[in-house]
Structure formats: C-alpha cells, structure tokens
Amino acid sequence: MSTQSSASDSEIIAARDRVELLRAEILRHNHLYHTLDAPEISDAEYDTLFDQLRRLEADFPELASADSPTQTVGAAPGRTFAVIEHRQRMLSLGNAFNAEELIAWQQRASDLLDREQWTYVTEPKIDGLAIALVYERGRLVQAATRGDGRAGEDVTANLRKIDAVPNELSGSPPARFEVRGEVYMPKAGFEAMNAEIAEQNQRRREAGRSQLTLYANPRNAAAGSVRQKDAGVTATRPLSIGIYQLGWCDDAITPDNHWETLGWLSEFGFPTTPEAARHEGIEAALDACERWTQRRDSQPFEMDGVVVKVDDLGLQADLGIVGREPRWAIAWKFPPQEASTVLERILVNVGRTGSINPYARLRPVRVGGVQVTNATLHNLDDIRRKDIREGDTVVIRRAGEVIPQVVRPVLERRPEDSVEWEMPTVCPGTTCGEALCSNQHCGGERGVKDVCEGAWCGAGVSRKDEDADFYCDNHRCPAIVQRAIEHFASRGAMDIRGLGEKMIRLMLREGVIGDAADIYTIPGRLEELARVPGLGQVKRRKGEDHFEVGDRLRNLAAAIERSKSRGLASVLVGLGIRHVGGENASLLADQFGSLDAILLAPAETLAAVDGVGPIIAESIVEWALDGESWSLVHRLQAAGVEDESERTEVEPIDTPLEGLRFVLTGRFAAMTRPEAEAQLKSLGAGVGSSVSKNTSVLFAGEAAGSKRRKAESLDLPIWDEDQLVQVLARPRLAIDWLRDASALEPDAPI
Numbered sequence: 001m002s003t004q005s006s007a008s009d010s011e012i013i014a015a016r017d018r019v020e021l022l023r024a025e026i027l028r029h030n031h032l033y034h035t036l037d038a039p040e041i042s043d044a045e046y047d048t049l050f051d052q053l054r055r056l057e058a059d060f061p062e063l064a065s066a067d068s069p070t071q072t073v074g075a076a077p078g079r080t081f082a083v084i085e086h087r088q089r090m091l092s093l094g095n096a097f098n099a100e101e102l103i104a105w106q107q108r109a110s111d112l113l114d115r116e117q118w119t120y121v122t123e124p125k126i127d128g129l130a131i132a133l134v135y136e137r138g139r140l141v142q143a144a145t146r147g148d149g150r151a152g153e154d155v156t157a158n159l160r161k162i163d164a165v166p167n168e169l170s171g172s173p174p175a176r177f178e179v180r181g182e183v184y185m186p187k188a189g190f191e192a193m194n195a196e197i198a199e200q201n202q203r204r205r206e207a208g209r210s211q212l213t214l215y216a217n218p219r220n221a222a223a224g225s226v227r228q229k230d231a232g233v234t235a236t237r238p239l240s241i242g243i244y245q246l247g248w249c250d251d252a253i254t255p256d257n258h259w260e261t262l263g264w265l266s267e268f269g270f271p272t273t274p275e276a277a278r279h280e281g282i283e284a285a286l287d288a289c290e291r292w293t294q295r296r297d298s299q300p301f302e303m304d305g306v307v308v309k310v311d312d313l314g315l316q317a318d319l320g321i322v323g324r325e326p327r328w329a330i331a332w333k334f335p336p337q338e339a340s341t342v343l344e345r346i347l348v349n350v351g352r353t354g355s356i357n358p359y360a361r362l363r364p365v366r367v368g369g370v371q372v373t374n375a376t377l378h379n380l381d382d383i384r385r386k387d388i389r390e391g392d393t394v395v396i397r398r399a400g401e402v403i404p405q406v407v408r409p410v411l412e413r414r415p416e417d418s419v420e421w422e423m424p425t426v427c428p429g430t431t432c433g434e435a436l437c438s439n440q441h442c443g444g445e446r447g448v449k450d451v452c453e454g455a456w457c458g459a460g461v462s463r464k465d466e467d468a469d470f471y472c473d474n475h476r477c478p479a480i481v482q483r484a485i486e487h488f489a490s491r492g493a494m495d496i497r498g499l500g501e502k503m504i505r506l507m508l509r510e511g512v513i514g515d516a517a518d519i520y521t522i523p524g525r526l527e528e529l530a531r532v533p534g535l536g537q538v539k540r541r542k543g544e545d546h547f548e549v550g551d552r553l554r555n556l557a558a559a560i561e562r563s564k565s566r567g568l569a570s571v572l573v574g575l576g577i578r579h580v581g582g583e584n585a586s587l588l589a590d591q592f593g594s595l596d597a598i599l600l601a602p603a604e605t606l607a608a609v610d611g612v613g614p615i616i617a618e619s620i621v622e623w624a625l626d627g628e629s630w631s632l633v634h635r636l637q638a639a640g641v642e643d644e645s646e647r648t649e650v651e652p653i654d655t656p657l658e659g660l661r662f663v664l665t666g667r668f669a670a671m672t673r674p675e676a677e678a679q680l681k682s683l684g685a686g687v688g689s690s691v692s693k694n695t696s697v698l699f700a701g702e703a704a705g706s707k708r709r710k711a712e713s714l715d716l717p718i719w720d721e722d723q724l725v726q727v728l729a730r731p732r733l734a735i736d737w738l739r740d741a742s743a744l745e746p747d748a749p750i
C-alpha cells in the first residue's frame with residue numbers, strides 16, 4: 001500500500017488544511033450528538049463530512065492518522081443512494097390550469113401582504129427531476145434527489161458524470177451553498193437513445209434474448225439515468241441541467257431578487273433555466289404563459305408548464321409556504337400531450353407519391369385539449385420496432401400541431417390472441433372515404449362509415465430499395481389521383497379555395513373531373529354542374545326541384561379563375577413532382593422563366609441552380625419523361641394557366657376585410673393562431689398583437705386571458721372560434737355583424 005500521493009506540495013498543504021478542519025468539525029459533531037444529545041446537523045450532513053474526510057485520506061495517504069475519526073468510528077456510510085436529508089425542504093408547486101387560477105393566486109398574495117405591485121419571473125418548467133447540489137469552496141461535494149422533500153437519495157457520483165453540471169465553479173462563489181435545478185434529457189438525445197435501445201432489442205429478439213426497456217418519455221429517461229447504480233452508465237446518457245434556484249447559502253451577500261440571482265449563479269458557470277423573463281404585473285406574466293403554451297414545443301427539452309415566481313426574495317419570505325407549496329411560486333400547466341387508449345385497427349392510406357402509409361384508428365381520446373381518433377404509424381419498420389399490434393392499449397402523443405403519434409404499446413395489457421400486423425399485398429387505394437367497401441384496408445372501413453361508392457385500386461405494392469415505404473404500382477390509382485388533385489388545389493400550390501378533400505372526392509366520384517387540368521373546365525359548366533347532387537342549390541318551386549348554380553359553385557368558379565394567375569412557381573409545385581416544394585420551385589421559376597424551359601432542361605442544368613441539386617433535378621427529369629405528364633401540362637396551358645415567371649399585372653385580389661383590425665388570443669382547435677392570422681391578412685384585414693381602441697374585433701379562443709379582459713374593458717366586440725371559422729369562410733359576415741352591433745349602438749366605431 002502506498003503511503004505517498006503523487007500530489008504537489010501545495011496540493012498536499014491545501015488537503016491537510018481541509019483534513020484538519022474536517023476532523024475537528026466531525027469530532028465536534030460527535031460530541032454534540034453523543035454527549036450533549038443536541039446535534040446541529042442532520043445525519044446525512046454528518047455522513048457527507050465523514051465521506052469527504054474518508055476520500056481525502058484515501059487520496060493523500062501521507063495524511064493518515066490513527067486519531068482520525070475515520071479510524072475510531074465504524075465504516076463509512078454506503079456511497080450509492082445513501083439518504084441525504086435536505087437542510088431546507090425541497091418543495092413542490094401548486095398549479096394554475098387557466099388565467100383565472102393564475103389571477104386568483106396573485107390575488108391571494110395581494111390580500112395577504114396588502115400589496116398591489118408585483119414583479120414576476122417566468123421560467124420554463126422543465127420536465128425532468130429536481131436535484132439539489134451542494135458546493136464547497138467552488139467544488140461540487142453533494143448531489144441529492146428531491147425524494148420526499150425532506151430527504152432524498154445521494155446521487156453525487158452520478159451527477160459528477162453529467163457534463164452540464166459544473167464540478168468546479170468559476171468566479172468567486174460563496175464558501176458553501178446549495179443550488180437547485182432540474183436534470184433533464186433533451187428531446188433529441190432521448191429519441192436517439194431510444195432508437196439505439198430499439199435497435200439492440202431487434203438484435204436481442206433475433207437472438208432470443210430478453211428485451212431492454214424503452215423509456216416512455218424524456219422525464220422517465222432522465223430519472224432512470226440519474227438513478228443508475230453504476231455512475232458509468234449515467235455518463236453515457238445525454239443529460240443536462242437547468243438551475244432554477246439558490247437553496248441555502250452560508251456567509252455570503254446574495255442578490256435580493258430571483259432575477260439577479262439567476263444572473264449571479266450563471267457567473268459561476270451554472271446553466272440556469274433558459275429563456276427566463278421578468279415581468280411587471282400578473283397580466284404580463286400571464287401573457288408570457290400564454291405565449292409559452294403556443295410554443296411549448298419550441299425548446300430542445302420537454303416542458304410541462306411555466307413556473308411563475310415572485311421576484312423579490314424578501315416578499316417570497318413574507319409569503320412563505322403552505323403545506324408543501326410556496327405561496328410565492330406557481331406552475332402554469334400545459335394540457336397533457338400524452339394519453340393512452342385502445343388501438344382498434346391499423347389502416348393504411350395512399351399518399352400523393354403512391355406511398356402506402358399505415359395509421360392507427362383509435363378509440364377516441366382527448367390529448368392536449370383535442371379529441372384524437374387517428375395517429376400516424378409511419379411505416380412497417382416503425383410498427384415492428386415499436387411492436388405495435390391491433391387491439392393493443394397504446395400511449396399516444398400529440399406534440400403541438402404535429403399529427404398524433406403512437407409512442408408505444410402497454411404490453412401488460414396486450415390481448416392474448418394478438419398477432420403481428422402485416423402490410424396489405426395489394427394497394428388499398430380508394431376514392432370512397434365514406435365506404436363499406438369490399439376492400440378491408442379501405443380508410444372508410446366497415447363499421448366506421450356506411451356506404452361504399454368508391455373505386456378501388458387493387459394493384460400490387462412493392463418496396464423500392466433502401467426506402468422504408470411500400471408503394472402502389474399503379475399510376476392511375478384512384479387514391480393517388482385524389483391526392484394529386486388535393487395537392488394541386490392546396491394553399492402552397494394553386495390555392496383554390498373551396499376545392500378541398502371532400503369536394504374533390506365528390507367530383508371524382510361523380511365524374512366531374514378526372515385530373516387537375518379538368519378543374520379548369522368547371523367555370524364553363526356551372527349550369528350543368530348545378531344538377532350534380534351536392535354541388536348546386538336545390539329550390540323547390542310549384543312542387544318541382546329547380547337546380548340553381550348557388551354561391552358555392554359560383555365562388556368555386558371564381559377561385560378557379562383566380563388560380564390561373566398564381567404564377568409559374570405555384571404551378572410547378574402543383575404538379576406534385578417529388579421533392580419539388582415552394583422554395584426550390586421559386587428558384588427554378590426565377591432562373592428558367594417558363595414551365596417548358598424547366599421541364600425540357602437536362603438534369604445537370606437544373607442541378608446547377610443554387611438550392612436545387614441533383615436529387616430534385618433527377619426527379620424533374622423523370623417526371624418529364626412520362627407522356628402523361630406532358631398531356632397534363634398541355635391541358636393546363638390550353639386552359640390559360642399562367643406558366644411563365646414574368647408576372648403579368650396581378651389581378652386585384654378580393655380583400656373584403658380591408659380596413660378592419662383584428663387581434664387573436666387564446667387557443668383555437670380548428671387551426672393555429674398564425675394560420676388564422678395569415679388567412680385574415682390574405683382577406684385584407686390588419687392583424688395586431690395588442691388590443692387597443694383601434695381594434696375592430698378580438699377573436700378569443702380557449703384560455704384567453706389578459707387580452708380578453710382588455711377588450712372587455714374597452715367594450716370591443718369579442719368573437720369566438722365558431723365566428724372566426726365563419727368569417728374565414730364568408731368574410732362579409734364580419735361586416736354584417738359589426739353593422740348589426742353598431743345599429744344597436746349608433747356611436748360604435750367600425
């Protein structure tokens with residue numbers, strides 16, 4: 001056994017000082033505990049001192065001494081998951097699920113301290129696990145989980161392995177203090193780690209070995225990774241930390257508000273919670289919470305809410321604690337994004353490119369405030385990887401605007417007779433959508449909807465090399481045709497309002513159109529089309545049905561005419577050539593000036609355009625080699641669709657909402673706020689972010705807060721989501737409603 005360390009003299013001197021201090025301190029506590037029966041520190045703190053001493057003595061054998069308390073008292077406490085008592089309790093937070101609850105929280109504080117002026121700090125509420133870190137002379141000496149708030153687990157060894165947790169502080173930190181924060185696993189790291197585990201499982205399954213557990217979410221992954229018995233495993237996990245609080249602090253002058261405390265802590269090298277913000281008054285804090293609710297998915301980590309804290313630490317102390325929760329902070333909670341339900345069937349639909357895409361038909365369930373019945377399943381590989389079967393209870397997740405995902409099955413609840421799902425061997429593409437169809441894979445399957453009138457593809461399906469998807473072999477597959485027309489008419493392409501999925505399905509079924517070019521025959525056939533069920537307007541006169549063109553067809557015809565002058569880039573997008581999207585279509589349009597020039601260019605010339613590249617170029621050339629493509633192009637050209645990039649005089653656009661100024665607040669179920677705002681703007685309206693007397697109308701969605709109250713105080717019209725949807729469909733309604741309102745109040749401004 002060596003009795004000398006390889007440390008330098010100065011290190012040994014520093015260590016000796018520390019060792020002597022620790023020994024004296026431990027002996028004093030021994031005396032307090034055993035002789036006076038009046039301990040000053042908890043057992044866990046004692047154990048920590050003891051452990052430090054033991055480790056120093058191990059590192060510096062030259063400092064060993066028979067007098068040391070390590071030699072006279074029994075064995076050192078176990079190092080893994082020993083219990084650590086917190087010097088100050090670690091609290092949890094009360095919740096506010098809406099504006100009223102947040103305001104009520106501030107009102108209680110106001111009443112208690114008879115005070116109106118409040119400054120708040122908002123911080124993301126990171127979904128991970130709470131950790132208390134103790135630093136001594138700038139070094140991490142202890143890390144503990146929250147546990148029951150009074151005592152947690154000693155995870156010091158594990159936390160030392162997390163890069164984001166500073167082992168050594170910079171600057172001049174206090175001699176001894178504690179910080180608190182949330183250890184979390186960033187979303188990207190979580191996905192990568194789970195994908196890795198899934199891959200291992202695939203191999204293990206093949207080898208007949210037991211499966212490793214996939215983590216259900218980043219929070220569980222973070223907690224599981226910190227609580228590893230082997231700190232070496234923790235080291236391999238992609239963990240991070242956000243420090244959100246100064247715990248206790250010995251002998252130092254600390255800032256007197258939370259905001260400055262965060263800045264002060266970051267000077268020592270702590271990664272404090274990102275995007276913290278300070279606000280005057282609860283309305284401003286509420287606004288921040290509402291903005292966060294809209295962009296909860298914008299951060300690289302999972303958030304389950306926003307923490308609102310009273311900034312002034314003196315006021316925090318005055319407010320104190322009730323039960324396990326402080327009165328000075330509250331969690332603004334987002335609606336949950338995960339739920340479990342039964343996956344009733346796995347169905348497939350056929351995409352625009354002919355890809356056969358499996359999706360889950362679910363027993364309806366509410367997630368993130370929205371009723372969900374379908375969720376995407378990506379492809380066969382993904383279904384196998386996650387081991388998802390029909391009849392499983394599954395966890396589904398809806399993140400922001402993204403289509404719900406099936407996260408995993410709950411294996412304990414799998415029915416005994418369940419079998420692996422197989423990809424259909426023939427293309428299930430139909431145009432029915434509302435069908436009792438002979439095709440069992442049809443999206444309008446038996447028992448969900450009643451009558452099938454759609455065409456069924458039934459061609460073979462095959463897998464291209466390297467591609468995870470299966471594709472239909474039939475170019476004229478009815479589902480592909482439907483999707484192609486939907487894409488042509490969509491907002492990113494020709495933007496033909498009134499020509500959505502249902503209308504296209506009806507027109508295909510009734511033989512009104514067969515492809516995108518046929519759309520341009522519609523304006524010339526209105527009288528004839530008025531007789532097609534579902535298109536015209538039926539009036540009963542003298543006992544007989546009369547078919548009239550009606551607003552719907554007339555508006556559609558006008559939208560079709562308008563679409564002719566959307567310009568070359570839109571037409572190019574509308575053709576649905578693989579990989580050709582808005583951005584590269586504009587680049588090509590600018591460069592080549594006409595559709596013919598683009599479609600006739602050699603691949604190298606196309607690929608030479610900055611931002612285009614060989615994959616897009618090849619895809620265009622391949623598309624142009626197909627005779628059917630040219631027939632479509634020629635018919636579009638013959639119909640008068642503008643296919644050159646020198647834009648002719650832009651037709652005056654219909655702007656019925658010109659002169660009106662709207663503000664939107666809260667959550668809308670049918671669309672996102674930016675979508676609604678963009679549509680209102682395209683109709684000529686102004687859209688503002690704050691309510692003033694110049695605001696014409698406030699559209700208030702769910703959980704509307706301060707803006708709503710402001711609008712109420714200004715006596716402005718407040719309309720709900722239903723009205724928003726109606727105004728977007730028939731903008732002139734807005735003018736009518738405002739007129740009606742001002743008819744009652746002659747002085748009301750419009």
Ligand code: IVH
Nearest residue numbers: 091092093123124125126130182244273307
């Ligand atoms: S402050 C007095 N700030 O949320 C309470 N907590 O539900 C101190 N959390 O145990 C907590 N991010 O684990 C605070 N920016 C943040 C937070 C945060 C996540 C967690 C923390 C706490 C739990 C309370």
